[in-house]
Amino acid sequence: MKFTKIRAPAFDLEKTLESGQVFHWQKVGDGFVGVIGDLPVYVEQRGNVLTVRDGEAVRSPRRPLPGIVARYFALDHPLAEICDSFPKDPVMNAARDFCHGLRIIPQPKWECLATFICSSMKQVAHIRQISMALGKRFGEQRRIDDHLVYTFASPPRLAQASEKELRDCKLGYRTKNLRKTARLVSSGHADLEAWSALSDAELRKQLCALPGVGPKMANCVLLFAYERLGEFSETYFGEHGGYAQQYLFHHARMADAAIGRLRSIAPTSERNERS
DNA sequence: CTCCAGGGATGAT
DNA sequence: ATCATCCATGGA
Numbered sequence: 001m002k003f004t005k006i007r008a009p010a011f012d013l014e015k016t017l018e019s020g021q022v023f024h025w026q027k028v029g030d031g032f033v034g035v036i037g038d039l040p041v042y043v044e045q046r047g048n049v050l051t052v053r054d055g056e057a058v059r060s061p062r063r064p065l066p067g068i069v070a071r072y073f074a075l076d077h078p079l080a081e082i083c084d085s086f087p088k089d090p091v092m093n094a095a096r097d098f099c100h101g102l103r104i105i106p107q108p109k110w111e112c113l114a115t116f117i118c119s120s121m122k123q124v125a126h127i128r129q130i131s132m133a134l135g136k137r138f139g140e141q142r143r144i145d146d147h148l149v150y151t152f153a154s155p156p157r158l159a160q161a162s163e164k165e166l167r168d169c170k171l172g173y174r175t176k177n178l179r180k181t182a183r184l185v186s187s188g189h190a191d192l193e194a195w196s197a198l199s200d201a202e203l204r205k206q207l208c209a210l211p212g213v214g215p216k217m218a219n220c221v222l223l224f225a226y227e228r229l230g231e232f233s234e235t236y237f238g239e240h241g242g243y244a245q246q247y248l249f250h251h252a253r254m255a256d257a258a259i260g261r262l263r264s265i266a267p268t269s270e271r272n273e274r275s
Numbered sequence: 276c277t278c279c280a281g282g283g284a285t286g287a288t
Numbered sequence: 289a290t291c292a293t294c295c296a297t298g299g300a
Binding site: 116120123174215216220253 | 296
């Protein structure tokens with residue numbers, strides 16, 4: 001067992017993995033297993049130190065593991081500066097406090113786009129199931145210790161999948177959108193990598209033209225896959241609006257869950273509130 | 276603008 | 289146990 005240690009200040013692994021940006025990591029013991037691109041990885045956190053261990057990759061040219069992990073978890077983002085730039089209102093303050101150490105993972109573009117097409121009108125638990133099902137059926141199997149993990153399904157693989165196979169992954173009405181978009185990407189008609197060179201506005205326009213992608217999902221992909229961290233909501237949220245947005249959503253989801261738990265304990269209080 | 280499209284999780288009864 | 293409601297939405 002060969003473990004590598006990586007210093008990771010101002011980082012919270014669990015919050016980062018469970019805040020609704022990526023959906024394929026599984027809790028195992030004190031850590032998580034998943035894939036970073038093609039590479040199967042186990043990662044666990046103790047204080048400011050990550051302990052990581054990789055399995056065998058097949059496609060990726062091997063780079064040193066610490067660099068891969070540090071980049072994946074965005075350890076190079078200046079988090080203190082980012083949080084400092086958030087507006088100072090009560091809601092934002094609470095979110096910033098709650099989400100301490102949450103970093104926005106720079107995701108592989110296709111993985112991010114496809115996942116968000118699958119995510120419309122789905123809750124996090126659902127998206128996780130879909131993501132797992134797609135990986136298991138259409139991804140490539142990798143092994144880390146005694147755990148099986150799966151790479152994200154490639155555009156050509158999804159493009160050639162039958163509608164029934166996709167529906168079996170609980171995709172529902174998203175099936176056609178995912179398949180159509182997979183075909184556009186697979187054929188080169190939509191070149192996600194080349195789009196990196198586009199301006200924010202132009203990139204958004206291209207994304208919105210894809211089946212199943214509207215303004216909301218386009219923003220998510222802009223933020224998570226193209227690292228346009230401050231592109232939207234900049235007027236109020238400042239330079240790092242994307243980060244602010246993510247913190248607010250995660251905090252709100254967790255707060256809702258907490259209210260739910262309270263209600264089940266004390267059913268007479270807290271009736272009928274929604275904003 | 277309205278309406279609808281999976282289905283699992285979650286809460287209410 | 290069963291029933292209703294919800295869901296980081298997009299397209300018709």
